[in-house]
Amino acid sequence: MLSQPLSKVLGKKTADELIRQGLLTVGDLLHLLPRRYDTWGELTELAQLVEGEHATVQAQVLRSTSRRTRGGRPAALMEATVTDGASTMDIVLFGGAGLMSHYAKQLAPGTTVLLSGKVGLRRGRRQLASPRFQVLDDLSEDEREALLARPLPIYPGTDALPSWKLAIAMRTVVDQLGDEDVPEPLPAEVRAAHRLVDALTAWRWIHCPQDEEQWRAARRRLRYEEAFVLQAALARRRVEHESTHAAVAWSLPGPQSLRADLDAALPFRLTAGQVRVGEEIATALDSTVPMQRLLQGDVGSGKTLVALRAMLQVVGAGGQAALLAPTEVLAAQHRASLEHLLGPLARGGMLDGAVRATRVHLLTGSTPAPRRREVLAALAGGEPSILVGTHALLNESVQLPFLGLVVVDEQHRFGVAQRDALRERGGVTDPQALPGSQERRTPHLLVMTATPIPRTIAMTVFGDLDTAVLDETPGGRSPVATHLVPWEREPWVEGIWRRAAREVATGGRVYVVCPRIDVTDEELTDLAHGSLGVGADEPDTAGLEDLVSALGEDPSPARPLAAVTEWAERLAAEPALEGVGVGTLTGRMSPAEKTAAMEDFASGRTPVLVATTVVEVGVDVPGATMMVILDADRFGLSQLHQLRGRVGRGDRPSLCVAVAGCEVGSPAYHRLKAFAETLDGFALAEADLELRSEGNVLGAAQSGRRSDLDLLRVTRDARVIEQARGEVQAVIARDPGLEHHPDLAAAITERLDEESQAYLERA
Structure with a gap:
């Protein structure tokens, strides 16, 4: 029944209109759920009606007529006068000529009718325009009372x-459903444990409820079913993936290992969180089940060091590790940071290198050709090393025969396909095997983020990724005070630059961030460039959801957006910053x-x-x-939090x-209010999820209102x-294989389209 075309169940005109909306089958129509439920409300006497109020009246029709309008739309109207025995009022409905003629016949003189709508005045008389109505002549008193209470x-x-x-149309379809027509994805014991109604009852009650209790029970059942089916899809795919994909098990590092050498050389102690998370990751790497782990840590929590220790576990055992970063600036910073942390341990094969040492290579679209050839040759030859790079790592010319771990930083800047492209190449079973070996295994995956995007939180809750959380901040970091300044408060804006001058005078540095580069630039284009730091290897289309959603609120602001070139000139001429270099x-x-x-900024040559x-x-x-963000309302929460994370990195x-x-x-x-009220990246991620929804949980979209969830909401449910996951x-x-649960297997197949199936295959 659910797969039956609507054209065989409903009238052709209605079915054709539903088909134009993408609803082809009975099942499609059933899944068009009510947005809300209304009631007729308490009956009001006509004499007590007040203009502007929403009222429900029971009355008898005195007269009714329909007529065409003179040109334009609507094509016709139906007018009627009704009475409750003491007073009268007018009714008017608008629409097509045929429909209005039909309404006039329905509301023939003498008909008793229930009407609900907003009370207006026309030529001094009370009127209901386009009210809801229900003819009562064929209903008993008890049925009339039930109708008033029915949602x-x-x-x-x-x-x-x-x-x-x-x-x-929905009632027509629901009335034809039988027990054999509706599959039951939930096992009987699950329904009993949660006191959930069966599937057929749920569909009847959600579309044709007799009272509020019925539609609430139906929604509760269908919400749990949605969670259960999605969890089952993820769990089954994960079992299949683990049974058909294997990774190299990288042994836990001992006291005489590259990772142990790093720990001994660090000038500070690891936080308890770094130790705990490090051991979780180390255990996962020491398994042939491919790790899929999300490392969540707020700005400055020490994620990079945790990732480095994991990479050393692989490299120290003869494997290769890759760190994928979204921009050249970040990739270069990562390479410099890793080499600084490693010291002599990063100078493998050099005279001043440690006994146990590796190398950290950098590969971006701007890497000179001779250096690129040198790096690619070393990697293809199987050198145990760490490769840091941007999208350039996704090029097929990059061969990593012993790739054991892929680390993705700031993963919200990469699409799912980009994130998985490098990983899907795999690594050989034995690091000592020949590079040409065809026996491949899936590298482990570690995804890092400081502010999870909505889909990431959703998939975390749904169980797609194991999670590791760094909930401590290393010592030496100072809190960052956040202030919101409206453009119209010009004295406040001017005060910003006086404060910036004081910061510079005491040895500080000041960032000023703008959403555009040039005054003449297209806004979205430059937001893309600004966001990504576009280089030769960095496309300008990834990671724009934050920006698109922000621009969508007001694509044509009255005041031009701040641009880098314009504000660099203005600040260079700002009296408060006289003598201060601006870069x-x-x-x-x-x-x-x-x-x-x-370098000029860090050294103080251009401290702004x-x-x-x-x-x-x-x-x-x-x-x-000090961080100044101009036109901050044009950025998403994750961007704002990341920008704020660029300051407070010292002890001032x-x-x-x-x-x-x-x-x-x-x-x-x-969005800005949430940003100013907390420094907690996890709290901001939750706020972001509330503001922007989950996105397509099983597809490629990162966020937005096109969620493929019907009733389930991650933050609320x-x-x-969690309950559904355990069951x-x-x-x-x-x-x-769900051989004994065919309805659940069918629900998974029906629920997931080809894109979602492909996503699960990759994940």
Whole structure:
């Protein structure tokens, strides 16, 4: 029944309109759930009606007529006069000529009718325009009372197919359903444990409820079913993946190992969180089950060191590790940071290298050809080393025969396909085997993020990734005070530059971030460049969801967005900053220019740096004490938090000033308010999820309102998801192929489209 075309169940006109909306089958229509439920409300006497109020009346029709309008739309209207025995009022409905003629016949004189709508006045008489109505002549008193209490499902209708027509179509379909027509994905013991109604009852009650209790019970059942089916899809794919894919087990490092040498050389102690998470990752690497782990840690929590220790476990055992970064600036910073942490341990094969040592290679689109050939040859030859790079690592010319671990930093900058492209090449079973060996195994995967994007949180809750959380901040970091400044408060804006001068005078450095590079640039294009720090290997299309959602709120602001070139000139002429060097940094600059700009900033030659969001991630200047974000309402929460993370990296108090021009109550206002109220990246991620939804949980979209969830919401229903996960694991453990649960297997197939199936295959 559920697969039956709507054209065989409903009238052709209704079915054709539903098909135009993408609803082809009975099952498709059933999944069009009511947005909300309404009721008729308490009856009101006509004499007591007040203009502007929403009222429900029971009355008798005195007269009714329909007529065409003179040109334009709507084509016709139906007018009627009704009475409750003491007073009268007018009714008017608009629509097509045929429909209005039909309404006039329904509301023939003498008909008793229930009407609900907003009361208006026309020529001094009370009127209901376009009210809901229900003819009562064929109903008993008891049935009339039940009708008043019955919830009315409200659907996302259109002009051609309004909510009330959808409700009629839905009732027609639901009335034809039998027990044999509706599959039951939930095992009986699960339904009993949670006191859930069966599937057929749930569909009947959610579309045709007799009271509020019924539709609430139906929604609870269908919400749990949704969690259960999605968990089952993830669990079954994971079991299949683990049974058909294997990784090299990299032995736990002993006291005479590369990782132990690093630990002994560190000038500080690891935090308890770094030790705990490090051991979790080390154990996962010492397994042939491919690790899929999300390393969550707020800005400055020490994720890079945790990732380095994991890479040394692989490299020290003869394997290779790759660290994928979204920008050239960040990749270069990572390479410098890793070499600084390793010291002599990073100088393998050199006279001043340690006894046990490796090498850290850098590969980006701007790497000179001779150096590129040298790096590629060393890697292809199987040198146990760490490779740091940008999208250039995804090029097929990069051969890593003994790749054992892929680390992805700031994963929200990469699509799922990009994240998995490097990993899918695999590594050989034995690091000592010949590079040409065809026996391949899947590398382990470690994904790092400081501010999880909505889909990441969703997939974490749904169980796609194991999680490791760094919930401590190493000593030496100072808190960052955050202030919001509206553009219209000009004295406040001017005060920002006086404060910047004081920061510079006491040895600090000041970032000024703009959403555009040039005044004449297209906004979205330059937000892309600014966000990614575009270089030869960095496309300008990845990671733009934050920016697109922000721009979508107001694509044509009255005041031009701040641009780097404009503000660099303005600050150079700012009296408060007289004598202070002002530099610039954008994604359009060459790698050499970027490096020089950062060196000038860090050294103090240009202690004020006007930049795009190329400085968003990875840039580490301990002397930076002030971050100014111009047009902050044009950035997403994760970007704002990352930008704020560029200051407070030393032991001096720091501040972040966000200058914005958004209206109070707008989405941008709520985003900035959340940003200013907490420094906790995890809390901001939850706020981001609330503001932007989960995104397509089983597809490629990172966030937004096109969620493939019907009733389930990650932030609200985490407990439901956890319960479903535990019960699904028990089912899959007993029946991995779901041979004994055919309805559940069918629900998974029906639920997942080809894109979602492909996503699960990759994940």
